[in-house]
Amino acid sequence: MPTKVHVQTRINGEEIDFLCEPRQSLLEVLRDELGLTGSKEGCNNGNCGACSVLLDGVLVDSCLVLAVEVAGREVTTIEGIAGTNGLHPLQQKFLEHAALQCGICTPGFIVAAKALLDKKPQPTEHDVRHWLAGNLCRCTGYDKIIRAVLDAAKAMEAKV
Amino acid sequence: MAETMEKTSYKVVGTRPIRHDGVDKVTGRAIYGGDVRLTGMLHGKVLRSPHAHARIRAIDVSRALALPGVRAVVTGKDLPPAEDRVVNLGEAAVNLKYLSENVLAGDKVLYRGHAVAAVAATSPHIAEEALSLIQVDYEVLPPVLDVREAMKDSAILLHENLKTKSLGEQTDKQSNIATHNQFKLGDPAKGFAEADVVIEREFTTATVHQGYIETHNATALWNADGRLTVWESTQGAFTVQRQLSAVLQLPVSNIRVIPAEIGGGFGGKINIYLEPVAALLSKKTGRPVKIVMNRQEVFEGTGPTPGSYIRVKMGASKDGRITAAQAYMAYEAGAFPGSPIGAGMMCIFAPYDIPNVQIDGFDVVVNKPKTAPYRAPGATNAAFASETVVDEIAEKLGMDPLQFRLKNAAKEGTRRADGPTYPRIGYVETVEAALNSDHYRTPLEGVNVGRGVASGFWFNVGFQSSVTINVNADGTCTLVEGSTDIGGTRTSIAMQAAEVLGLPAEDVHPLVADTDAVGFTDVTGGSRTTFATGYAAIEAANEVVRQMRERAARIWKVEPQDVTFADGVFHNAKDASAHLTFKEVAAQLGRTGGPVVGSATVAPRGVGGAFATHIVDLQVDPETGKVTILRYTAVQDAGKAVHPSYVEGQMQGGAVQGIGWALNEEYFYNDTGTMANASFLDYRMPTSLDLPMIDTIIVEVPNPGHPFGVRGVGEVPIVPPVAAIANAIYRAVGVRMRHAPMSPGHIAMEVLAKGK
Numbered sequence: 001m002p003t004k005v006h007v008q009t010r011i012n013g014e015e016i017d018f019l020c021e022p023r024q025s026l027l028e029v030l031r032d033e034l035g036l037t038g039s040k041e042g043c044n045n046g047n048c049g050a051c052s053v054l055l056d057g058v059l060v061d062s063c064l065v066l067a068v069e070v071a072g073r074e075v076t077t078i079e080g081i082a083g084t085n086g087l088h089p090l091q092q093k094f095l096e097h098a099a100l101q102c103g104i105c106t107p108g109f110i111v112a113a114k115a116l117l118d119k120k121p122q123p124t125e126h127d128v129r130h131w132l133a134g135n136l137c138r139c140t141g142y143d144k145i146i147r148a149v150l151d152a153a154k155a156m157e158a159k160v
Numbered sequence: 161m162a163e164t165m166e167k168t169s170y171k172v173v174g175t176r177p178i179r180h181d182g183v184d185k186v187t188g189r190a191i192y193g194g195d196v197r198l199t200g201m202l203h204g205k206v207l208r209s210p211h212a213h214a215r216i217r218a219i220d221v222s223r224a225l226a227l228p229g230v231r232a233v234v235t236g237k238d239l240p241p242a243e244d245r246v247v248n249l250g251e252a253a254v255n256l257k258y259l260s261e262n263v264l265a266g267d268k269v270l271y272r273g274h275a276v277a278a279v280a281a282t283s284p285h286i287a288e289e290a291l292s293l294i295q296v297d298y299e300v301l302p303p304v305l306d307v308r309e310a311m312k313d314s315a316i317l318l319h320e321n322l323k324t325k326s327l328g329e330q331t332d333k334q335s336n337i338a339t340h341n342q343f344k345l346g347d348p349a350k351g352f353a354e355a356d357v358v359i360e361r362e363f364t365t366a367t368v369h370q371g372y373i374e375t376h377n378a379t380a381l382w383n384a385d386g387r388l389t390v391w392e393s394t395q396g397a398f399t400v401q402r403q404l405s406a407v408l409q410l411p412v413s414n415i416r417v418i419p420a421e422i423g424g425g426f427g428g429k430i431n432i433y434l435e436p437v438a439a440l441l442s443k444k445t446g447r448p449v450k451i452v453m454n455r456q457e458v459f460e461g462t463g464p465t466p467g468s469y470i471r472v473k474m475g476a477s478k479d480g481r482i483t484a485a486q487a488y489m490a491y492e493a494g495a496f497p498g499s500p501i502g503a504g505m506m507c508i509f510a511p512y513d514i515p516n517v518q519i520d521g522f523d524v525v526v527n528k529p530k531t532a533p534y535r536a537p538g539a540t541n542a543a544f545a546s547e548t549v550v551d552e553i554a555e556k557l558g559m560d561p562l563q564f565r566l567k568n569a570a571k572e573g574t575r576r577a578d579g580p581t582y583p584r585i586g587y588v589e590t591v592e593a594a595l596n597s598d599h600y601r602t603p604l605e606g607v608n609v610g611r612g613v614a615s616g617f618w619f620n621v622g623f624q625s626s627v628t629i630n631v632n633a634d635g636t637c638t639l640v641e642g643s644t645d646i647g648g649t650r651t652s653i654a655m656q657a658a659e660v661l662g663l664p665a666e667d668v669h670p671l672v673a674d675t676d677a678v679g680f681t682d683v684t685g686g687s688r689t690t691f692a693t694g695y696a697a698i699e700a701a702n703e704v705v706r707q708m709r710e711r712a713a714r715i716w717k718v719e720p721q722d723v724t725f726a727d728g729v730f731h732n733a734k735d736a737s738a739h740l741t742f743k744e745v746a747a748q749l750g751r752t753g754g755p756v757v758g759s760a761t762v763a764p765r766g767v768g769g770a771f772a773t774h775i776v777d778l779q780v781d782p783e784t785g786k787v788t789i790l791r792y793t794a795v796q797d798a799g800k801a802v803h804p805s806y807v808e809g810q811m812q813g814g815a816v817q818g819i820g821w822a823l824n825e826e827y828f829y830n831d832t833g834t835m836a837n838a839s840f841l842d843y844r845m846p847t848s849l850d851l852p853m854i855d856t857i858i859v860e861v862p863n864p865g866h867p868f869g870v871r872g873v874g875e876v877p878i879v880p881p882v883a884a885i886a887n888a889i890y891r892a893v894g895v896r897m898r899h900a901p902m903s904p905g906h907i908a909m910e911v912l913a914k915g916k
Contacts, residue, residue, distance in 0.1 A: 023285065037195035038188015040423070042373040043455040047840035050373055066750065078188035084707025091186040095178045098805035101647035103185035108184060133849040136840060138371045138424050139647060140809055141816030142848040142901040 009070045011036070012080025020067040027051045029067035030077060038078035038107045042136065049135030051109040053077045053114075059115035061134075078107035081114060088153040089159075090114055099148035101139035109135050113149045122153055171727070171818040173868055174657045176805045177665040179651040185421075193377040193393030193420040194452050201379070202231055204441050204451035205287035206434070206462055207277040207294050207365030209269035212303035212527040212833025213318070216267055216276070216296060223293040224279055229286035232444035233294070234275045234437065236264040242407040247406060253515050254431065258496035262530050263407060263436050269298070269497035270318055271529050272834050273826055274856045275433070275458025276607015280441040280449045283787035303527035303833035307469050307492045310336040310526045318495065318525045338497030338523040343505060345577040351484025351516030355475025357556045365882075365900040366826035367467040367492065370534045371817070371845050374423020375458050379450040380438035388415045388439055395420040395429045395644060401675050403432045408439060418674040419644045426817070427533030428463055453674050458836040463532020464827060465626040466492040466499045470545040472508070476553050482568045484516040485509050487546070491523060491538065494530040499523050503619075504538030506578045507879070508546045510617035511587050511771060512568045517577035527833050533685065535814060536618040540821060540882055547614035549885030552896065561613050561887070562600070562773070566591045586797030586861030586871075587771035591615065594773045599793040608780045609790065612888025616879025620872030621686030622764040626679025627696040629668075629704050631659060631756040635743025636667040637704070642681025643693040644672055647813075647874070648806040649684065655802055655866065656694040660701035662728025662742055679761055687872025690802055691863075692764055698867050699760030711752040712745050730847045770872055772796040774815060774880040785908030788888065789825055793855040794880075799863040799871030811877045812854040818881025820846045826901050 001092070004019040011034070020029045027044070028052070030036040042048035044063045051062040054076040062077075081088045090110050093099070100106040109132065116123060116131040128149045129142070137145060184190040221233040223274050242260035277294050281287035304310045304318065315336055324333045326340045352358055378392040388410060394400050397417040405412045420431060434451045441449040453461065471488040487508050491499035505521040554564035569588045573730040575581045594600055594613065603613045630639040639654050650670035660669045681693065709723040712730040716723070722733040730745060732738035749756055777791040801807040824844050828837045836845050862869025886897045895910035 020641075021285070031195070031795060032197075035197075036188075037191070040192070040374065041194065041452075042375070042423075043840045045455070045839060047455075048373055070457045072854070078232040082187050087183070087186065091183075094186050098176070098179070098648065098803075098809055100185055101189060101806070101809055102372070102374070102422060102424040103181075104192060104372075104421075106185055107188045118740035122196055129851075133847040136845060136847065138373055138426070138817070138845065141814075141846075141854050142814045142851055143854045144805070144809060146853070147518040 005068050007068055007071045009073055009075060011054040011075045012077060015155060022068055024067045025063050026067045026070055027062040030062060036077050036079050040104050040107060049112060050105050050108040052111040052135065052146060054111060054115055057118065059112055078111055081110055088114070089155045090149065093148040093152040093155065097144045097148035097151065099140065099144040105135060105137045107139065108143055117153055117156065165375060170659055171803045172655045172753065173301040173802050174804065176803060177651060177655070179648050180654060180670055181645065181650055182655045192374060192423050193391065194374065196379045196391040196420055196450065198379060198381065198448040199451050201448045202280040202282060203287050204278055204280045204438055204449045204526050205284065205291050206275050206437060206451065206457065207291045208457065209265065209272055209274040209460060210298050211269060211298055212272045213301040214269050215301065216265060216269060216301055218297040219277060220295040221277065224290040227286065227290045227293060229282040230279055230290045230440050232280045233277060234440045234444065238265050238440050239264055239407065239436065247402070251846045254498060259403060260407045262496060271527050273457065273529060274495065275437065275461060278437045304336065305526055305528065305829055307467060307490045307524050307526060307834050311490060311522065313605055318527065320374040322497070322525065330569065336525045337526060338493060339464040340480055341502065341505065341521050343577045345575065346516035348484045348486055348516045348518045352475045353376060354477065354483045356478040357553055358473065358475040359549050359552050360471065360473035361549055361898060362671055363470045363898045365468045365541045365544060367464045367528060368821050368825045369459055369843065370426035370428035372424025372426060372428060375453040375455060376429065376433055376462060377767035378434040378438045379561045380435065380543055381448040381640055381897065382439055382443040384415055389418065390435050390439065391418045391420055392435060393420050393429060395422065395425040395646065395685050396522060397644065397675050398642065398680050398821065399430055399683050400432055400435055405438065407436045408760050416674060416676045422644050422646050424537045425646055426482060427537055427685055430685060431463060433462055440773040455587030455840060456838045459843065460835055461529060463494065463530055464553060465534035465537060466531045468492065468541040470541060472545045472549045474549045474553055476557060476644065478557065480557055480559050480564055480567045482512055482514045485514050487519045489519070489521045489542065492526045492528060492531065493523050494528045495525060496530045497523055497525060500533060501529050504542040505619050506576065507539035508542035510576055511565070511570055511615045513570050513574040517764055535817060535878040539616060539767060539879045541614045542820065543614060543879045544882040545806070547880065548886050552885040554695055559783040562591055562595050565615055572631045582769065584861065584864055585769055585771060585833045586859055588862050589859045590771050590773040590795045590797055593859050595862065597775065597793055597795070597857060599775050599791060599855065604777050606779060608782055608892050609777065610885045610888040610891030611775065611777050611790055612886065612891060613773065613775050614880040614883035614887060615771065616876055617769060617771050618687065618876040618879060619769050620767050621688045622687055622692050622767045623682035623686065624761065625681045625693040625696040626761045627700040628678065628757060628759040629700045631704060631746050631749065633746060633749070636669065637661060637663065639668050639670045639697060640678050640695055641670060642673060642678040644682055644684045648803060648811065649689040652690040652802040652806060653694050653697045657697040657701040660698055661704060687770065687874040691767065691866060691870050691872050694802065694870060695764050696760050696762045700758045700763060703758030703760055704756060707756045707758060708742065708745050711749065711756070712740050715740065715748060743767045751787050764865060766863065768799050768863025768865055768871035770797055770876040772876045772880055773883045776884045776888050778885065778888045778892060780907060782834065782893050782911045783908065785904035785906065785911065787907065789819060789852055791852055793857065794877055795857040796873065796877060797859045797861050797871060798873045799866065800860055800869035801858050802870060804858060807858055807873050808856040810874045811856045814877025815854050815881050816846050816851060818878045819885065822882040822885040822900060822902055824901050824903050
């Protein structure tokens with residue numbers, strides 16, 4: 001039987017300890033060991049982006065990261081996007097623009113879009129389309145997602 | 161952005177409230193099937209055939225069972241012997257024997273990816289290791305992978321006992337052709353003789369997948385009392401219950417299906433795959449068993465939509481009237497009979513008033529996964545052929561393609577070749593809206609650019625729905641329904657109840673219930689949910705209003721007929737100054753007779769068919785064959801758009817699935833019947849970078865069969881895109897594409913051939 005490894009990390013601002021097998025992905029540990037099922041598995045090989053998380057602020061597919069790799073690092077998942085004061089502007093704009101239908105890709109899109117706006121607060125439509133090309137949505141045709149992200153950028157600029 | 165063509169006086173219907181389940185879905189809290197976790201749960205994995213066609217000589221599971229952590233193994237022999245009986249499962253009729261053999265193979269495997277055995281273990285990794293220890297002795301047979309090959313008399317047969325049913329008669333002919341049906345109207349020979357222009361063309365389309373982002377999953381607990389509970393993502397909890405009852409030979413009352421949130425379906429999550437397997441593993445182990453497919457399993461082991469061969473012949477007179485049309489359509493059913501050929505046949509000429517028609521359709525088995533419905537099943541293949549020929553005829557006659565369509569458009573009273581006469585439909589209005597759109601009126605400029613149009617039809621269905629509305633003490637309501645919500649239908653259903661109750665949408669809380677908690681409700685499919693379950697919600701709300709009027713009457717000590725209700729306020733006919741709001745009456749339910757609960761069930765027959773007309777501008781790189789979509793407008797008759805944002809969303813999503821189908825999606829098979837691109841990377845669905853904004857124009861021609869005029873909207877937007885894109889490519893570079901997908905290689909070859 002494989003030996004489990006003890007990993008200490010920060011997830012959504014909290015110190016977390018977990019045990020995992022060396023072969024387990026970050027996505028598997030988030031979902032099956034830590035109960036953070038907001039990150040979704042659509043392909044398990046980095047093609048769809050439904051499992052997007054931030055690792056030290058960098059957008060990654062958590063299915064392509066081994067759980068042992070996050071030792072001593074900072075992970076942000078969809079569960080960490082909304083603050084204590086309510087929804088993040090991206091979440092609010094996704095709702096207002098009806099930018100989700102089934103919703104399975106939504107956590108990944110919101111995490112990915114946050115990574116974009118952190119880097120580039122005022123993206124163009126092309127910037128958003130380019131950045132989000134790693135996230136697949138099969139329901140919406142992307143139109144309302146792109147509008148929601150652009151509108152969130154506008155709302156966040158107005159607040160600053 | 162959308163334009164709404166008609167204004168109405170509704171208060172809630174036609175507005176855009178935030179969906180009730182929205183916060184859970186943007187915060188990651190919503191529980192989908194794959195998120196379900198039960199105490200003591202085991203994990204299952206399925207062993208699948210590496211061959212497209214083979215006989216199973218023997219299966220040895222002993223080494224797998226010996227692996228530490230493995231708790232049980234099942235094979236097809238663990239399923240009860242299946243009845244040879246056809247049942248209707250929503251969008252498609254299914255033979256239970258075939259359904260059972262598709263769940264776990266019998267003596268033969270009929271496609272690569274066909275389930276052969278399954279393991280339950282303490283972790284998914286151990287279960288996966290155990291699969292490699294199962295030894296299957298296969299006698300490999302040559303596969304049949306193309307519909308026309310499969311139809312030949314010399315073809316290798318998939319099923320020894322399959323005999324063609326031809327024009328309703330069961331023949332003795334052993335064949336891969338399961339059925340041949342025909343529709344005929346008027347006198348096609350005479351119609352073609354009257355034509356000044358006759359065009360006949362052949363079309364082929366590749367197999368494509370629905371491509372939902374969430375993979376199939378099922379968690380089953382076969383309890384010691386003989387009750388089976390299943391948690392999963394499905395389009396229809398009751399449909400799963402019925403299929404499980406048939407396959408496992410259990411009474412429906414012993415099966416409870418609890419629908420989790422569902423991550424897309426598009427028709428692909430109606431048939432059962434994992435559910436009986438998880439159930440059998442649970443029965444053997446006494447523990448709950450969860451199985452989740454990986455993406456390759458979804459491509460190889462679940463139902464795509466058929467590859468097809470279609471030949472269309474159409475004739476028209478010089479003045480632009482279609483005089484006759486004929487179609488020969490052969491659809492791949494996959495490994496078992498049951499392609500959507502019937503729907504394809506009914507749709508192929510549905511937008512037009514044609515006096516003389518003949519349509520022949522063939523349902524053909526091939527060594528590919530058993531097909532499942534995919535958004536307007538069968539209609540997109542058909543429209544690719546017919547709408548391309550319509551475009552070619554219009555061109556030959558020197559007519560604008562939309563004006564040609566307008567001249568031949570089906571209207572109220574037009575008889576379709578398969579029999580029905582249309583009630584009030586909105587096809588003409590979609591063509592007129594397209595003609596008048598900013599898009600169509602703006603000239604297209606550039607090099608190698610082209611504009612294409614095409615139309616499409618989908619019936620929509622009614623089926624059965626149940627809704628219960630509970631009035632809460634604070635005057636809000638809870639609405640319990642059985643339609644799983646894939647795209648915002650909780651809200652579009654609750655809005656219809658709110659309209660009747662005079663409440664804001666936010667005050668009607670929708671809840672999707674399981675099979676033990678709500679009356680029978682058919683699948684979320686057939687574009688029926690907002691129409692039919694919405695209808696049930698209206699009826700249930702009417703019942704609530706009736707009971708609430710009685711309560712107001714009791715408070716005022718008058719007769720119920722003395723109480724009227726408008727805009728959420730009860731009025732007393734005997735006392736003009738007296739009025740009570742819905743909330744005020746709700747606060748007094750305990751003192752006036754107890755709780756108010758309104759229930760209703762419907763099986764509506766007044767289903768409104770839906771038409772769509774799409775316009776696309778694109779640019780072709782003639783050297784590489786790559787197509788760039790420049791501008792896209794989808795026009796559609798929604799009857800009445802309950803929540804316009806979600807109607808637009810259906811139109812945009814359907815159009816983009818159609819764009820993917822048109823330009824690059826396909827099951828790419830090698831000679832042995834292996835799909836060479838069974839991953840999202842290689843199957844290549846459209847990404848955000850591949851597309852412009854998708855403009856929408858909602859036309860509202862009310863459906864007389866629904867209290868608010870609602871028509872189903874979900875499916876028809878996938879019907880026109882493939883043909884519209886083919887027509888645009890012709891305008892751009894002068895080649896007529898007759899194979900989908902129109903991938904760069906195909907286009908470049910056609911451009912090269914034309915140059916010679």
